[in-house]
Amino acid sequence: MSQPPSPALPGEPKPVTVHIEKWRAALPPDAWPDGFPEVGSVWRRDVFTVAEAWRAGEASPRQLLSAVLMWGYGPIGYGPWRTVRSLEGDPDGKRLAYALEGLCTPAPDEDALRTAYQRLRDPKESRLPRLGPGFFTKLLYFAGYRRGASGRQPLILDSVVWRRLPVDAGVRRESGWVSEEWLAYLGWAADQAHRRGIEPDEVEMALFHDRWD
Known part of the structure; x- marks a missing residue:
């Protein structure tokens, strides 16, 4: 009997553990994403x-943010x-919605990525409490990534990834990255992915899991 296909994306070693009952109790009902896993493993x-x-x-921006942050925080208590x-x-x-409006297109371009990043970083536009670049780039990744597309793709940039980036990735500061640093990293990752025949997010996953060489 054949095995069912793996839910893992290429380069994804394992799911994230999420204590669903704690999240259910905490989140407003309107922010709970329909169809989200009811068990503790989230891919x-x-x-x-x-x-x-x-x-x-068919889902609200608040539901998308909740799904992203449940995966992003995983079992972390806070x-x-x-x-x-x-x-x-x-x-x-x-x-x-204002921050993400440019990522609804079939293939968001560099200007759309820059604008979304800048809006989420700017308190006068779309910046939210407790949502810095390490987490809002997770939101941009899931909202804007198009598997199989060419060019720069939105990727996660957090402290773990940053520590493992080479100098030529173009990210200078330790945190609070500006949009041009993020875009430089996306360009570097796109180039690395093209050279190796893989998806750009496989580059990010390899960095995060300390498997990049």
């Missing part, structure tokens, strides 16, 4: 499913509290 594909629903108008603080900063989802 990237699960979050991409919510992102696809968001692009189709994750639900911080996520609720972020959601409280955008009770109707309009700030998130």
